[in-house]
Amino acid sequence: MRVLEVDHPLVAHKLTVLRDKTTPSPVFRQLTEELVTLLAYEATRDVRTEPVEIETPVTRTVGTAFTKPTPLVVPILRAGLGMLEGMTKLVPTAEVGFLGMARNEETLEAITYAERLPADLTGRQVFVLDPMLATGGTLREAVKFLFRRGAADVTCICLLAAPEGLKVLEEELAGTNVTIVVASIDEKLDEKAYIVPGLGDAGDRLYGVAG
Numbered sequence: 001m002r003v004l005e006v007d008h009p010l011v012a013h014k015l016t017v018l019r020d021k022t023t024p025s026p027v028f029r030q031l032t033e034e035l036v037t038l039l040a041y042e043a044t045r046d047v048r049t050e051p052v053e054i055e056t057p058v059t060r061t062v063g064t065a066f067t068k069p070t071p072l073v074v075p076i077l078r079a080g081l082g083m084l085e086g087m088t089k090l091v092p093t094a095e096v097g098f099l100g101m102a103r104n105e106e107t108l109e110a111i112t113y114a115e116r117l118p119a120d121l122t123g124r125q126v127f128v129l130d131p132m133l134a135t136g137g138t139l140r141e142a143v144k145f146l147f148r149r150g151a152a153d154v155t156c157i158c159l160l161a162a163p164e165g166l167k168v169l170e171e172e173l174a175g176t177n178v179t180i181v182v183a184s185i186d187e188k189l190d191e192k193a194y195i196v197p198g199l200g201d202a203g204d205r206l207y208g209v210a211g
């Protein structure tokens with residue numbers, strides 16, 4: 001497993017506004033999209049491509065195209081949905097599948113309540129979108145599920161990660177082809193397993209408090 005913390009002033013600035021508790025939902029949604037586009041630029045560095053011959057107005061030349069099947073993007077509902085637009089802007093030909101997962105706030109166990117993915121992911125490159133990597137339980141289950149379906153490699157794009165959650169993933173996903181791309185590795189988790197300093201509940205800040 002590889003972890004890449006993206007160090008860029010634009011990322012740091014947008015993240016600061018995102019963390020601010022006075023930032024309202026519409027701005028939060030816009031900034032999430034913008035941050036994902038910046039992170040996706042780094043996260044897609046190893047996307048599979050092949051040479052393609054094209055004709056410019058001047059001459060024939062060889063360019064670059066995505067290898068088929070194109071990457072599969074998997075936002076983890078709810079909060080990951082806020083990252084989808086930012087990703088598909090950059091990779092418009094990607095296919096999109098969905099995983100609905102929620103962390104039980106008492107047991108901290110992640111449950112899967114929805115799944116809409118191709119049955120066979122053999123050899124596929126998958127990009128998982130989830131803004132928060134806290135205890136790591138949600139991403140651990142999501143990534144294991146994708147490998148069981150045959151995925152070749154999985155890149156997770158997150159806004160924030162806690163060191164505790166990264167440690168869990170390092171241990172449980174050791175030796176697998178997983179990359180975590182994150183805007184910031186924060187300090188720690190608090191007693192409710194929220195990321196500190198964090199940004200609060202990403203799903204609630206994007207979409208309002210869930211019933």
Ligand SMILES: O=P(O)(O)OC[C@H]1O[C@H](OP(=O)(O)OP(=O)(O)O)[C@H](O)[C@@H]1O
Nearest residue numbers: 078079102103133134135136137138203
């Ligand atoms: O690393 P973990 O400890 O598993 O926590 C991280 C998960 O918690 C949040 O989702 P949540 O369960 O709040 O669902 P939501 O997106 O519907 O708000 C977040 O979006 C992650 O999916």
Ligand SMILES: O=c1cc[nH]c(=O)[nH]1
Nearest residue numbers: 134194195200201202
């Ligand atoms: O800080 C956290 C932890 C889990 N989920 C969130 O949305 N925020």
Ligand SMILES: [Mg+2]
Nearest residue numbers: 201202203204
């Ligand atoms: Mg939530």
